[in-house]
Amino acid sequence: METRRDVFQAIADPTRRAIIQMIAKEPLNLKSVAGHFPVSRPAISKHIRILTECGLITIHKQGRDHYCNANLSSLREASEWINQYRKFWNDKLDALENLLNNDH
Template sequence: MKTRRDVFQAISDPTRRAILLLLATQAMPAGAIAANFDYSRPTISNHIKILTECDLLKQEQNGREIHYQLNPEKMKAVDDFLAPFRKMWDDRFNKLESLMKHYKNKK
């Protein structure tokens, strides 16, 4: 049985976030992914395994190689979860900006 991991725990790691950014534009095999990092291939493979277990990455067999690519549905779910927080912070920064402009104009 495949273990499911928490998406937010998975993306908390900077190396895994870098892997996601790397795969944002194209699918790649594990060796090509690992070539972009100063870590051992087993370390990168473990990161890829974690991202795959939480469905952030999908695997596609291409000949003898497995290519990894972003799972857009899971990434959308993460974005949907974060949207209210993004809005809250945008609103707060907009209020702060208005307040700062108000005090600047008073001088």
């Protein structure tokens, strides 16, 4: 049974963010991805599995190799969620700035 993970869980880890950034530039096979990190291949496989489960990457087989492809549309939902709070905090900070400017 596949566990569907949250995009925020995936991007919370710096190694997974680095993997996404690499794969966004070009599809890479699993060996190439693992070669960029000073951790074990099983550790990278776990990161890849989490990224796959949340839909940020897809894996396709080409010959004997498994290639990772970025699927960054999943980040759109996260971006929209963050943007609503960005607007909220920008409005609050603008109000504070106006208050501070009017007191002087």
